[in-house]
Amino acid sequence: MFSLRKALTVVAAAVVAVTGSVAVSEQASAAAGCRVDYAITNQWQSGFGADVKVTNLGDAVTGWDLRFSFGAGQTVTQLWGGSMTQSGTAVTVRNAAWNGALATNGTASFGFNGTFAGTNPAPTAFTLNGVTCTGAPVTPTSSPTSTPSQSPRPTTTPSQSPRPSTTPSPTATRTPTPTPTPTSSTAPVTVDAARLVAGMGKGWNLGNQLEANVNGMPDETAWGNPVVTGALLDRVKAAGFSTVRIPVSYLSKVGPAPGYAVDPAWLDRVEEVVKLAYDRGLYVVINMHGDGYKSVGGAWLICDASSQTAIKDKYQKVWQQVASELQGYGGRLVFESMNENFDGQYGAPTQPCYSNINAYNQIFVDTVRRTGGNNASRWLLVPGWNTNIDYTAGSYGFVVPTDQYRSAAVPSSERRIMISVHYYDPWDFAGTESGATTQWGPNATDPAKKSTWGQQDFMDAQLKKMHDTFATKGYPVFVGEYGSIDKTAFDASNNRYRADYARTLVATAAKYGAVTAYWDNGHNGQYGFALFDRRSATVTQQGIIDAIMGR
Template identity: 75%
Template structure:
């Protein structure tokens, strides 16, 4: 898939398109080994919902990167705070280098550009968010000045340049903790859709290996931080097969447990394209809740999405390599169908829930453009929310909640679209009386559902450690959960607090949730009891 590029009214980019002799300026000493604290499943859970700062640091004019080149304003701390306040815990920052790279053999990156990259990273990193930075547009044939071209003749020079640039970037950030993740490249391929070609795919594998070796050998936290690598064009089918090779990680910190990985696999998801990205008014609805078959694609529905992400689980997650769906989303087609935002929300909710089911983290593609054919969730100039319904759908799927120390992101503070609910969603439920209150909000599709449960201590004494018992309707079975442990998977279930949310002072609350399969009954659970006390 191409990068989703759009500035105010102007489509800038349409559908696009073992180096052993490198010299490393900084080497890793054993004393510099710093082990990331989270294993793969813990990392995915902690990353929560992700968001892309798209069409910004990868934007360029005539091959010279500039963050305002494609119509977006200069990034501010206020924007990042708004994104965080909306519940996102991870921000992916696409970056291009292009004409900011000097001549060989040093290939020095412009210092002012590196400084600005670091400044934008710090906006998010300083707020405790996960941050991903990559090499985004340098591999697009359609971008002026691109050079990371897998079927170019000068592969030796390309590899030398690639290694030098990543060495400089990694060195700049070597003291940052594991909340910073590097991504080797974006959607690299030969520009021709269809099956991968050789030796082009071999060159992409070589780039990934150079990236891993280079970052690791710069030392500091780089010796152990999580690194993200894609296959051919971040395409799922061509990553689970067709020649993708996971890089070796021979230079990683010796203190990383032998049975754990520190490499993640990157893919993107925009299927079906006629709904997600095609700029016409033909296909505007998606999913089991679509009301007009003529406006729904003939493929790429929930079952297909489930199958694609299951492939990633079976091929990589099962072997200890987390998966990151670094881009997904769908463009605004409300000009053709006023109900379109409902289906955009359904699409986002289902993608995030399915990814979570199969051990993958996600990041919504936001190109900063609101209106016809835009992906935007926020107005970056006014720092307001424009698509609260899609954000709510994402958060309901991932089990997210607003950070208590963040600025308010309530719909009353910004223009928004009414939250979308899937056709079979259940209303919040409550029953009984006591010193606790529980509400649950179910969002369901044909054979699955997610449920977000808010627990509030309405008593006068603190609760230190809790279990929440409830009964699932017949035919429901929990397949994954967050912010608590759940046992058994069906019938009367007990959710036990996580290490960070077991204390509930008077008036305090915790939000937990789960994804479940169902056989037709998507109703909310009943009979909530907190530490044996019936809740209302």
């Protein structure tokens, strides 16, 4: 079952749909009709979450102002996807910078968390740009949810700055079909390593979203991406991906000692994102992402810091809360202990930093298992030093955690721990922001534009190293990030080599029984990793997707 807070929940899924004429604010263009869908996505004790979708049924508008009033004194405490003011029961929401323009039949969405006392009825009247929209309630076909997400860092060179998304011309793909499935599951996770690898298939990262932050405060739109929608995940699934990795940062959302309470609204938001993907039949991986970077404001999971006792206590209590919140999800949910944890220098691992990373992994496994339920048999994912293959598989100090508290229902011959690595070699092709190295692999036509190392033979040797060290012992390998940035501004043929790189990595990983997840940071255009336009939920790099899928 879910956490105590969720167990006490009286889940509401109230949806109100209204239509009517729309007047124009001074900032907006003419419009003639609208629809507003208001959905309560979850509710607990005195709090709740809601999603609101505005559909423009008339002429295009360049800005919107939505107003409504609560009928029972509810208060909005946190809102994403717009800006909000509240005076008494009256709420005004204005568009964010990226979702103000609405074409005919275009939509904009925002979500919020709020508090209530007693009852929590949905608003029944809305005005858009000054004119009332009225209509009858509608019944949803399934409980709605909403979402956020986040970013990569190289394993051998300094991380690059996040970039805002752009809106390139979409590439046509087949129409996605949502496949919602029940979320809760009470049976133990019975899938073995071979079936896990086969089921996870090809993965995709929802990067630069739930790990995005401003000065240490997590904010899903802070790095230029819009609020994630079910339509985006439908498109990701339709493209052929089976797994979504959702990086998450906690940072300033964690309270002080001794409890280290995670902001309940943020924890709920994380679950909403998980549910959005999980209910579409996807495997989902969530981690603790930005909390271990020295370059991130508010980071605290620092392996060479002096206060290790406090750090380990905080780490244990945060994962205890996260694992308890998501305890009821079935075997398609995987927890990853952390991201690229290291001391900030790209040379050989140091001590006692590596020993502390091993200790974090052990705390993670023990803590998750002790929360019980499906977590006692769930697959767990742990990295070595900076998710670097050499420093994980080589003799540098990585220790696979023990799993003494796992469910007795797991056969003694089976593992429930995976090993996480990332692959961005050669970095001068995959991540360096310049036009010097734009080609990769045997099809390269210009030796001057091709790196002198890191070609397919090197890639094969690296992945074989992981297979021989871990997979042969029953620990599946997860290449949780890989990819290469867009350098077509310097070489029009660059996408061909990006596709070759992705195709070769995925095929080689499959050869050695590993799962892969492409790094997508939501940025299209120069130096971007994106495969999709997150605003329109369309494909922007069909050639790379086809390469990943082996088409």
